[in-house]
Every structure is written in structure tokens, then in C-alpha cells.
Amino acid sequence: MPVKNYLHKIDLTQPKQLQTLVENRRVFNLQNCELNVFESYQEAYRVPLTFHDLVITSMVRGKKVMHLFDKPSFDYLPGETVIVPADETMVIDFPEAEADKPTQCIALAVDARYVNNTIQYLDNYYNSDPDTEHNWKLQFNQYHFANENEVTDLINKLIRVCSGGDKAKNIYADLNLKELLIRLMQSQHLLQVSSESGEWNNHSRLHHILHYINDNLTEKIAVDTLSRKAYMSRNDFFRWFKEQFGITPLEYINRERIKLAKQLLIDPKNTVTSVAMQCGFTDVNYFVRLFRKAEGITPGAYQSCSLQHNLSA
Template structure:
């Protein structure tokens, strides 16, 4: 399905300047990172690729099939991001690449010392809740995900900064790299905690709150109720939740409801109105607007595309 959060397009390399039709590479070096722009113009398979440092990649055009971490291969499309550790071998297929339909991907390699310093700072200054008992760290059990709006905005900024001639670009890049790392860690922490919540809901206050949200998605979930269950004031609860995940409680509730709506639209015979109410939305028009904002298409278009795919 289409993703709403595409990166801004980058001009393709003029044909006369291409050194290869497979993974032609442009490189921009800064103090703590290296921005690579890869383009491929012909169908090919089993292309190896390895970076010395931790790398954040995002698709901009076309389609790849990526083999990573000895896991099943995944289809890599625009609006998606993948991460890999330094010296982690990747193997990439380009089943649809051509001069008329090239692939384009950005890869941001970040120095390990910079990552360690940033995570160390976060652990020293933003790990004050003894109930959570987790460290700020990058994990690789979750390595392929859709861009959210914040991640897309940061990567767009970093592309502009790295490719500019601004003499202060290392300063600007440093600020945006830190935010990007924080967003990625928060996203991974949210996915990990949510996956554990149903089985170990009483381990931490955070597991308990997420499990309560999941069990009550189809009904009304008041933030005041959540804050009481967390034994916090409303304001403190908002700050605490956002510090853990980078989003508000309402954003999280809505994102989980949209996931449920996609399941119902894909595999059920429910109408758009029925799906809206079953996912806890009392206003169908609001549901349609939110769905389009998140997915880039309306629930009806999503449902029609899902039916075509199943047929």
C-alpha cells in the first residue's frame, strides 16, 4: 500500500555522468556522517553492499528486494526506512529497475563514536524513571519500518544539509543527527514494548498502559483515565509518554486504531462506517480524514486495492 511520508525527490544523475548502471553512488562527507545516494538503472540480482558504520537507509524511487540479517528478504519501497549495523552484509535485488524506472536510495552512515556519545548522553540525562528500567540503545530486531512524518522531515533536512556548501553544515547536521537517532530509538522502544504488553502487562507501568490501550481500542479511551492508571497528573503523563515514544498518547491510540482499521478493510466485508465504529471512532468523517493523513489514501481506496490484491 502507498505510504504518505515520502522523502523529497532528488534529481537523478545525468546519464553521461553515470559510472555504472547498478548502484551508481554520490557521496557527501561530513565530520560525523556520510551521505550516500545510490541509483540503479537496470534489472540485476544479488548485489552485495556493506557499510563500515551504522547506516540508516531510505527509499526514494523504485523497488528493491533486500536480504539482511539472515532474515527473510523484504520488499523495499519509497516511504520506508531500514537500518543496519556496521559491517553487516546486505544483498540487494533490483527486479524492476530500468532507465525509465530507476531506483534511488539514500544511505546515511554515522560514525560509531558519535552514536555511542549520543546514546550515553541520553542514558545519563533522560533515563530517570526507575519503573522503565531500559537503556537508550539501537536494536536490530526491528530494522525495516515505514517513515513517520518526523523521520521524513529530519532525513529531508539532512539531505539538504549534507549536499549544501554551507560552511556551518557540520553544526546543522549534528543537531539533526541527534534528533534522528532519538526518533529511531523511541520508535523501536515503542514497537518492542507494545509487542510485550499483552504477555507481561504488569512488568512496568508502560506495559500496563499499552496493554490497556490495546484491549480498549474499540471503545472510548480517555487520557484522564490513562493518567490515573499511570498514577500521574495529566500533564506529567503527557510528558512521560512523549519522552518514551516521541509521540502523544492520542497519536499512539490513533495509530493503533488505523492499524486495526486496515486489517478490517483488508479481510472483512465491513462498510467504512462499520470499520470506523469498530475501531473506536465516533465520527466517520474524522476517521476518513485521519486514515488519509496516515496512509495517503482514503479507507475506500485502501479497501478496493486490498480486494484487488486478494482476487
């Protein structure tokens, strides 16, 4: 399992201040967003919850089961985020909530005008290149995902700002909220372009670059080579790639190589060394460090777990 980035624990509501044992709510209102802290202290099922604005939710403690978009239900755990459009009802189960083991979740409701202004900012700033121009937006085909470091840090900051007493809290919240929205859209943009790159290799410069990377994961991939294929200087390419996707070219390459390594490690005939080489790593120790950072365990331990799972299946 990939390493999870957990939110900082939030103090639980004092028992005397609880209004209800299921989805007890604390609210912190700011100019462009509203922070909600929900807690449940007893088992409950099919609890509806609706916001009239875009909502970004993240689990802090415990477990929920979410029913959303008429899709199959899923477990919702700490280290994960769910984004939901305005007026979409979430139906929630609390199968494990107890008085001494409550669930806790935050929900950031974001003003629609603020979201639209942020999208307009992205359109104006990032669409100077006709080859990469597209309509920036939040997509809800990827609405449940593990938190990345940057997303976790930003949500932690927003919780601290919204629940604090600083007179400038609206200014600080504005800066962090805009970055959070941009990073979410960049991450979704990367996922979309990456999934299209095989079929749409020549659709755009972005598709062409990602297609080349994924076709050459087993080889040495130099940033200079990528910049030449993009017809850009090295510095311009590096900045352009990060603006579009929120991560550097090397971070993307390593992320894709770790995905490939996980597929290869399922085969017991492959050694950790051979997998490292097949994934374009010339230094096995570097591969092991990257793998552990991404997945929380070493490649060897991952292979052992995969083999045990296959034997028991």
C-alpha cells in the same frame, strides 16, 4: 496500503560523470556522518555492499530487492528505510533498473562514537524514572519500515545539509542526526513495549498503560484516565509518554484504532459506521478523515479492495 512519506527527489548524476552503471556513488563527508547517493542504470543481481559504520538507508527512486541478515528477501521501494549495523553485508538486486528509469538510494553512514554518545544522552535524560528505565539502543529486529513524517523530514534536511555548501553544515547535521537517531529508537521502543504489554501487563508503568489502551480501544479513553493510571499529572504524563515513544497518547490510540478498523473492515457484514463505533470513534466523519490520512484511501474503499482481493485469492 498506508500512506508513504517520500523523500525529495535528488538530481541524478550527469551521464558524463558516471563512474559505473551499477551503484554509482556520490559521497559527502561530514564530521559525524557520511552521505552516500547510489544510482543504478542497468539490471543487476547479487551486488554486495558493506559499510564499516551503522548505516541508515532510504529509497528515493525505483525498486531494489534486498537480501539481509539471512532473512527472506524483500522489495525495497521509495518511502521506505532500512537500517543496518556496521560490517553487515547487504546483497542487492536491481531487477527493473534501466538507463531512463534508474534506482536511487541514499545511505547515511554514522560514526559509532556518535551513535554511542546519543545513546548515552538518552540513558541519562530519560532514565530518571526507575519504573521505565531501560537500555536505549538501536534494534535490528525491525530493520525495514515505512517512513514516518518526522523521519522523512529529518532525512530530507540531512540530505540538503550534507550536500550543501554552508560553513555551519556540521552543526546543522549534528542537530538533525541526533534527532533522527532518537526518533528511530523511540519508535522501536514503542514497538517492543507494545508487543510485550499483553504478556507483561504489570512489568512496568509503560506496559500497563499500553495494555490498558489496547484492551479499551472500543471505549472512550481519556488522557486524564491514563494519567491517573500512571500516577502522574496530566501534563507530566503527556510529556513522559512522548519522551518514551516520540508520539502523543492520542496519536498512539488513533494508530491502534486504525489497525483494529482494518481488521474489522475485512468482514463484509461490517459497515463503515459500525466499524467506527466498534473502534471507539463517536464521529464517523472524524474516523474517515483519520483513516484516509493514515491509509491514503477511505474506509469504504479499503473494504472494497479487501473484498476484491479475497475473491480473487
